[in-house]
Amino acid sequence: MIICSVTCIFLISLFNAMESKKQTDTVEFLLLGLSEDPELQNTIFGLFLSMYLVTVLGNLLIILASISDSHLYTPMYFFLCNLSYTDISFISITIPRMLLNIQRQSKTISYTGCLTQVCFALVVDGLENFLLAAMAYDHYVAIFHPLRYTVIMNPRMCVLLILFSLSISIMDALLHSLMMLRLSFRTDLDPPLLL
Template sequence: MNSRNQTAVSEFLLLGLTDDAELQPLIFSLFLSMYLVSILGNLLIILAVSSDSHLHTPMYFFLSNLFLNDICLITTTVPKMLVNTQTQSHSITYTGCLSQLCFFLVFIGLESCLLAVMAYDRYMAICHPLKYMVIMSPCHCVLLVLLSLLISTLHSLLQTLMALQLSFCTDLEIPHFFCELDQIIKLSCSDTFMHKLLVYLVTGLFASAPLSGIIFSYIHIMSSVLRMPSPGGKYKAFSTCGSHLSVVSLFYGTGFGVYISSAVTESSKKAQVAPVMYSIVTQMLNPFIYSLRNRDMNNALSKLINKITCII
């Protein structure tokens, strides 16, 4: 087979969601709207939490970091896709593609770790309330976020270094709107069995660890809540966990759906649309999910909007 080393590759072609020219303006408008709503929503929550002293708690500290990560995650992929759509260009440089892949894996991994840390925070608050303020001190909260960032960065570097070892043929078209690792491996003309095995092994271990922590935490949370004698206490506990569980279900449900669908079907359309759910839609919906039925958050947002209105 005629192949060439990856150092000879200058660029890839991101085919996007469709090649229909008539749909390009609609797709551009849709993704631009989703991007702006996501940035504005996440930024408003971060500003509301930072401006209200009543929300300076571990739960909202982790929530702010989650929303900041969502901004970074969606910015990694969508702006390049919007530029390509507007300019009718599909190209992305080899360096740019691997950089996008690296940052995407960092932020998607950090999302998973932060969700696990937030589950641990709720576990300590509900199951061990007397120890909560000692264990979840500001220093420990910062260390948990830094540890999550370190783990996700190491995972991303490992996967990106693996991608650097691939060689490619003349077909450099990626049927996606961003550089996804699985699609890059499919373009390689070298033997990718070990690469695929490594990807699925590392991804499986990395994804299962936070998910196992979330499941463990909520098993104990449910057990503690069901033993509460007060209906009001049960409602308050469930209300503080409901938003987090919704985000976890949306993130992991769509994420696992991508890999399950790619394993059982060769449909390129499903492979293109599925990542939109866990890399864009989830990040756009998170602010609405956490502000819905959250009185403290709604009050903080109202105060922030009033301040902004007065300034304007």
């Protein structure tokens, strides 16, 4: 419930900020690439596309292996499956846009596109960090409380850790995104006058 209300407040603030920024026609950011050489652009495109596909397929195999074997229904593999999904999400936020920009020879991204991409990247990055902390807690319980491990790390506790991680990372990302809305960007590129 709190997450939904915070998300609604964020969307209203984003809409209001975009309405106030309509004084200028379009606010875009210029993205700097790795290289300007057209032949090297094709090599970079192929390299990043292959790394993207290998990462997505590898993480999908981890998720499939965790789901298909009933012996792997433990908290450790539950967190590993969620971490793989988070990794797929994180790489899918940035790499497809970069590949599209390379193919189109476009170097711009809109203000809303940039803000949206940053917000989602912050959510997924925070979630990944909190999932790693939850996995560390799981290992701590397994080592120092082995007899009570199944009682402490029950499925309800694992789901609560995931939901807590997600809610904290969403609130953190929304806070950072709202702070970014307050920034102003220069749209005039005239050189300063020298006296």
